[in-house]
Amino acid sequence: xxxxxxxxxxxxxxxxxxxxxxxxxxxxxxxxxxxxxxxxxxxxxxxxxxxxxxxxxxxxxxxxxxxxxxxxxxxxxxxxxxxxxxxxxxxxxxxxxxxxxxxxxxxxxxxxxxxxxxxxxxxxxxxxxxxxxxxxxxxxxxxxxxxxxxxxxxxxxxxxxxxxxxxxxxxxxxxxxxxxxxxxxxxxxxxxxxxxxxxxxxxxxxxxxxxxxxxxxxxxxxxxxxxxxxxxxxxxxxxxxxxxxxxxxxxxxxxxxxxxxx
Numbered sequence: 001x002x003x004x005x006x007x008x009x010x011x012x013x014x015x016x017x018x019x020x021x022x023x024x025x026x027x028x029x030x031x032x033x034x035x036x037x038x039x040x041x042x043x044x045x046x047x048x049x050x051x052x053x054x055x056x057x058x059x060x061x062x063x064x065x066x067x068x069x070x071x072x073x074x075x076x077x078x079x080x081x082x083x084x085x086x087x088x089x090x091x092x093x094x095x096x097x098x099x100x101x102x103x104x105x106x107x108x109x110x111x112x113x114x115x116x117x118x119x120x121x122x123x124x125x126x127x128x129x130x131x132x133x134x135x136x137x138x139x140x141x142x143x144x145x146x147x148x149x150x151x152x153x154x155x156x157x158x159x160x161x162x163x164x165x166x167x168x169x170x171x172x173x174x175x176x177x178x179x180x181x182x183x184x185x186x187x188x189x190x191x192x193x194x195x196x197x198x199x200x201x202x203x204x205x206x207x208x209x210x211x212x213x214x215x216x217x218x219x220x221x222x223x224x225x226x227x228x229x230x231x232x233x234x235x236x237x238x239x240x241x242x243x244x245x246x247x248x249x250x251x252x253x254x255x256x257x258x259x260x261x262x
Contacts, residue, residue: 037234103183
């Protein structure tokens, strides 16, 4: 028996080297494919937890990222351990406000990294679940060309979740009403193993130095298959883009805490 177990999170060991991930900030870089859809405002509102509220036009961001992340263990770790630092994420983003700032709340998120899933669910409240994800990229020698197609596919447990694609027109920017990749809100849901009320905590995070580059826009297509996504089927595809991206994820700040009876 010992009181000397070390590490940032489980699993702990005597030297602290077994932890699944390290502390913030986490550094990310990679490439994204994003479709912006105009959706049913009632369907959006039904997914936004209090005290957050939808704001602006009823636009939803459907994104698939191919990323390298240091999982809080540093740049050298990420470079030497591609088996742990490389991952994909698919994110559904709703534009919301807490009354002080505007950002994205992500009600659904799929990922293929155990560290990303764990830190999301147990620390920050990102609703990450395991999935299989694929994303085509630009030609490694010639880069993007007008007329190229980028496509992304997300599935879970052998069933399709969503499929995104775009035909590239040329370099360009997303409309300003599509929201900025800066502030994100999350909700951590903590059931009580002793049978008490479930704790729901809303947090806000401002990403550090979010930077996008090599952005191309074009005509997008989106197919939603997962039952939880069907109410968000867009009535219109507003924009589609692909770009490189980098940011660092810091600690978050508590926005709201409440208990919900079982």
